Amino acid sequence: MRVMGVDPGLTRCGIALVESGNGRQVTALDVDVVRTPSDMDLAERLLAVYTAACHWLDVHQPDVVAIERVFAQNQVSTAMGTAQAGGVIALAAGQRNIPVRFHTPSEVKAAVTGSGRADKAQVTTMVTRILGMQTKPRPADAADALALAICHCWRGPMIERMAAAQCKADEMARIHKQRVAAARAGRTTGDEGRSA
Amino acid sequence: MRVMGVDPGLTRCGIALVESGNGRQVTALDVDVVRTPSDMDLAERLLAVYTAACHWLDVHQPDVVAIERVFAQNQVSTAMGTAQAGGVIALAAGQRNIPVRFHTPSEVKAAVTGSGRADKAQVTTMVTRILGMQTKPRPADAADALALAICHCWRGPMIERMAAAQCKADEMARIHKQRVAAARAGRTTGDEGRSA
Numbered sequence: 001m002r003v004m005g006v007d008p009g010l011t012r013c014g015i016a017l018v019e020s021g022n023g024r025q026v027t028a029l030d031v032d033v034v035r036t037p038s039d040m041d042l043a044e045r046l047l048a049v050y051t052a053a054c055h056w057l058d059v060h061q062p063d064v065v066a067i068e069r070v071f072a073q074n075q076v077s078t079a080m081g082t083a084q085a086g087g088v089i090a091l092a093a094g095q096r097n098i099p100v101r102f103h104t105p106s107e108v109k110a111a112v113t114g115s116g117r118a119d120k121a122q123v124t125t126m127v128t129r130i131l132g133m134q135t136k137p138r139p140a141d142a143a144d145a146l147a148l149a150i151c152h153c154w155r156g157p158m159i160e161r162m163a164a165a166q167c168k169a170d171e172m173a174r175i176h177k178q179r180v181a182a183a184r185a186g187r188t189t190g191d192e193g194r195s196a
Numbered sequence: 197m198r199v200m201g202v203d204p205g206l207t208r209c210g211i212a213l214v215e216s217g218n219g220r221q222v223t224a225l226d227v228d229v230v231r232t233p234s235d236m237d238l239a240e241r242l243l244a245v246y247t248a249a250c251h252w253l254d255v256h257q258p259d260v261v262a263i264e265r266v267f268a269q270n271q272v273s274t275a276m277g278t279a280q281a282g283g284v285i286a287l288a289a290g291q292r293n294i295p296v297r298f299h300t301p302s303e304v305k306a307a308v309t310g311s312g313r314a315d316k317a318q319v320t321t322m323v324t325r326i327l328g329m330q331t332k333p334r335p336a337d338a339a340d341a342l343a344l345a346i347c348h349c350w351r352g353p354m355i356e357r358m359a360a361a362q363c364k365a366d367e368m369a370r371i372h373k374q375r376v377a378a379a380r381a382g383r384t385t386g387d388e389g390r391s392a
Contacts, residue, residue: 042298043290050287070276080266083276084283091246091284094239102238 004062005149008086014145020153050088066152069102111151200258201345204282210341216349246284262348265298307347
C-alpha cells in the first residue's frame with residue numbers, strides 16, 4: 001500500500017510517500033516540504049499547496065492520502081490556514097477518487113513512538129530509525145508527514161477492518177430489528193384477529 | 197462591481213451574487229445554498245462545494261469573491277469544516293485570478309444593520325429591505341451570503357483605497373529611512389575622515 005502522508009500548513013506543508021510491505025515493514029519513497037510566503041494572498045497560497053498536491057498525486061498515485069486532523073483549540077492563529085491547506089489537499093485527492101483518511105497528532109505519535117505525548121524530537125528520531133534513514137528528516141514538517149504515512153500504513157488496515165466489522169454489525173442489527181418489528185406486527189394482527 | 201458573497205460551510209454553504217451601482221445602490225442577481233450530507237466523505241463534500249463554486253465563478257464571472265472570515269473560537273466542532281469549505285472556494289477563485297477578500301461576521305453585521313452584534317433575524321430583515329426583495333431570503337445562510345456581498349460592495353472600495361494609502365505611506369517611510377541612513381553613513385565617514 002502506498003500512503004501519501006500530509007502535515008498540512010500554509011507556511012510549511014510536509015508531504016511524504018511511504019510504501020508498506022510485510023508486517024511492519026515501511027519504506028520512504030519521497031518527502032518534501034511545500035512553502036508559501038506569509039505575505040502572499042491566501043488564495044495564491046492555497047493554489048500553490050493545491051498544485052503541489054496535484055503533482056504529487058499524479059506522479060506517485062498513492063492508494064490513500066493520510067492527513068493530520070487539525071483541532072481548532074491548538075494555535076488559533078494558524079489553525080484556520082492549516083485546515084484550509086488540508087481542505088484543498090483533500091479536494092485534490094477527491095478529484096482523483098483517492099480515499100482520504102485523518103489521524104490525530106496523538107494517534108500519530110502513539111503509532112511511531114509508543115506514546116501519544118511524545119515531543120517533536122522523539123518523533124523525528126523514531127521516524128529516522130523506523131525508515132532506516134541515514135540522516136534525520138528536516139524540517140519537523142517533513143518528519144511529521146513521514147510519521148503520518150507510517151501511522152496509516154500500520155493502523156489503516158486495522159481501522160478499515162474495524163469499520164467493515166462495524167458496518168456488518170449495523171446491518172445485522174437492522175435486519176434483527178426488522179424481524180422483531182415484523183414478528184410484533186404479526187402478533188398484533190393476530191391479537192386483533194382473535195379479538196374481532 | 198459584481199461581488200460573489202460566500203457564507204462558507206459543508207452542511208450549508210450560502211452563495212450570493214450582488215452588483216453595486218451608484219452610491220449605496222445594490223442589486224441581488226442570484227442566491228443559492230449548496231448542501232452536502234454530513235455522512236458523506238469529507239473529500240466528497242469539499243468536491244461538491246468546490247464544483248458549485250467553480251460553476252458560479254464561470255457563469256457569473258464576479259470581480260471579487262467576499263468570504264466570511266472564520267474564527268477558531270466559535271463552534272469548535274464545525275469551524276474546521278467551515279474553514280475547509282472557505283479554503284476550496286478561495287482556491288477556485290485563485291485559479292481564475294479573481295481576488296478574494298475576507299470580512300468578519302461583526303463587520304458584515306455592522307455594514308448591513310449598523311450594529312456588529314445584530315442577530316440573524318435583524319440581518320435577514322435588513323438584507324431584505326436593502327435589496328428590495330419581496331420575500332425574506334431563506335435559510336439564514338442565503339441571507340448571510342447576501343449580507344456579505346453587500347458588505348463588500350460598500351466597504352470594499354474604501355478598504356482598497358486605505359490599503360493603497362498604507363502601501364504608499366510604507367514606501368515613503370522606507371525612502372525616508374534610507375535617506376536618514378545615508379546621511380548618517382555620510383556623517384560617520386566624514387568623522388572618520390577628520391579623526392584619521
